[in-house]
Amino acid sequence: MNDPGQPTAGLASRRLDGKQTMSLEPERISLLQSLKRRGISERVLSAMNTVKREDYVPDKWHDYAYHDEPLPIGNGQTISAPHMVAIMCDLLSVEPSSNVLEVGTGSGYHAAVLAELTGDGIVYTIERFERLAQEARRRVPSNVIVTTGDGSLGFAEKAPFDRILVTCSAPDIPPPLLAQLKGGGRMVLPLGRGLQELYLVCKNHEITKEAHGAVAFVLLVGKYGFSEARGGGRANRFRF
Numbered sequence: 001m002n003d004p005g006q007p008t009a010g011l012a013s014r015r016l017d018g019k020q021t022m023s024l025e026p027e028r029i030s031l032l033q034s035l036k037r038r039g040i041s042e043r044v045l046s047a048m049n050t051v052k053r054e055d056y057v058p059d060k061w062h063d064y065a066y067h068d069e070p071l072p073i074g075n076g077q078t079i080s081a082p083h084m085v086a087i088m089c090d091l092l093s094v095e096p097s098s099n100v101l102e103v104g105t106g107s108g109y110h111a112a113v114l115a116e117l118t119g120d121g122i123v124y125t126i127e128r129f130e131r132l133a134q135e136a137r138r139r140v141p142s143n144v145i146v147t148t149g150d151g152s153l154g155f156a157e158k159a160p161f162d163r164i165l166v167t168c169s170a171p172d173i174p175p176p177l178l179a180q181l182k183g184g185g186r187m188v189l190p191l192g193r194g195l196q197e198l199y200l201v202c203k204n205h206e207i208t209k210e211a212h213g214a215v216a217f218v219l220l221v222g223k224y225g226f227s228e229a230r231g232g233g234r235a236n237r238f239r240f
């Protein structure tokens, strides 16, 4: 990450919608420093320094944008905590020009960070709620394509993908996602309902699945996910 220098406390900044708010630069720098101490790579820190999380959270949560916790975004869903975004991006190891699929657009923040990492590549992201997809579309950079649908089916028209990120927890790896991952590709996803674990899946001559710790995500609701009827898919304040 480039050292952004001394923070300018209290500086007014202009948001995407043109409204003036107080700058959160000191909070952003302090959060990035704590992520750096946790071992997050310079590349990911730099991308997270560029994408302003306050542009992706609802107005009422603006001042909390750099608290390292998930925040509500409507429809019972959340924008993931920054440390979780950082850990997932590092595991995914997005290279420049990668073709990336994200399942679970939410606010669009994670997709925007992926877009920074892929540079001139494209990030396709799928959200099941039309309202969240519409709002995300207004915020994301031009190399992010937001669609609405059941992301557990993947996005066959744009496959294969170098990288796939799933930001909601599935019962098992959705077969269409594995089929749409390129040879040599990587997928990061949480698996499980109550007790969840974050996995890195690598597709080489064989499929490897590596566990990376306990997590708590909202559930993937869809054909290869959980059923909404059983209360799946709603966040509480502890879900990423």
Ligand code: SAM
Residues within 6 Å of the ligand: 077, 078, 079, 080, 103, 104, 105, 106, 107, 108, 109, 110, 111, 126, 127, 128, 129, 132, 149, 150, 151, 152, 167, 168, 217, 218, 219, 220, 221, 222, 223, 225, 233, 240
């Ligand atoms: N990446 C998001 C961000 O940066 O704000 C956070 C995503 S939130 C933790 C998980 C999202 O997955 C929710 O918005 C939820 O509606 C969505 N989701 C759940 N099941 C889905 C499915 N089958 N297809 C697409 N999106 C789904």
